[in-house]
Amino acid sequence: MTFSSKLIEKAVEAFASLPGIGRKTAFRLVLHMLKQDKSYTEQFTTALRDLREGIRDCNICHNLADTDTCQICADPQRDRSLVCIVENIRDLMAIEDTGQYRGLYHVLGGIISPIDGIGPADLNLDSLADRVSEGELKEIIMAISPTIEGETTVYYLSKKLQGSGVRISTIARGVSFGGDLEYTDELTLARSIVARIPYKE
């Protein structure tokens, strides 16, 4: 797909540089944009520029924030003794979307992965240590994906936090709601039996 117009070519290249968008889709988006009023493109590009210029790391938990401190950390109703450690902002949002958690977060910005060259120094650990040393914190929940890298990270963190007096927990693993035992992988099924819980009516 070639474009004789340089303006179109550049716009298609821009869209196609986004993940999961090929040149055909990019061209469809460009045509959509051209069908709308000029103010549409104006609003679209302004939203992206404002975002890129204005967004910052929360200075407490490294969540994305419009101001120095994110809305979660700034919320006085949140339980400040509880911190949930997550790998990235997508995981944070997934937990927020459940509406069940009322503590704070700490975004690591990655997990330890020697293959990808990511070591502890690449994660937001200094700021975590600062939060722990402030003394307000009572429990840390490790909400890290149960992969080899994730388990390594959890192990590393638990060693680091040993002796800090903070209780460490991990999110429960087991069979999903609506999950079918027959199709659950062996490891999950084995763990869900070992870590069985008393039945409550």
Next chain:
Amino acid sequence: MTFSSKLIEKAVEAFASLPGIGRKTAFRLVLHMLKQDKSYTEQFTTALRDLREGIRDCNICHNLADTDTCQICADPQRDRSLVCIVENIRDLMAIEDTGQYRGLYHVLGGIISPIDGIGPADLNLDSLADRVSEGELKEIIMAISPTIEGETTVYYLSKKLQGSGVRISTIARGVSFGGDLEYTDELTLARSIVARIPYKE
């Protein structure tokens, strides 16, 4: 999926306003953008703004153009006696991508569709009449999709052009290359037999 950050919310809304992009994908695109350098967003938005401000209709064929006349119409190597009528720019590009056509185009900007309230007055027909009356044109190829609306449009145009001295043809219909006879619809198969062509080795 809710965002506490207004900047993110607006950027997600912007991406999600594009066709085929939901809020989850939009958020993924926003995170991708935030991971890149600031210059990435700058280039991205500049490409879209430049496009929206700079692009115009070719004053001959209504193709998208960076200048008053599109590159195809401005190309002296093109056969100016031959014009291919297409519904929209996507169809024009599909034909251009074959690399087999060396004439000019005329983009209708739609097809006659009473259900959608599109009549002949909504199509670029005046400029087509102008091109015909200039006398340089010898043949018009109707490259319109073979739908009811398409056939109606072709019929209307052929009536309009009657007596202008211009030869009118339509693109060949038949079984696709690699197509399976068994799965070809009856109408196409029937036509491909009626409009059979001599075998050439």
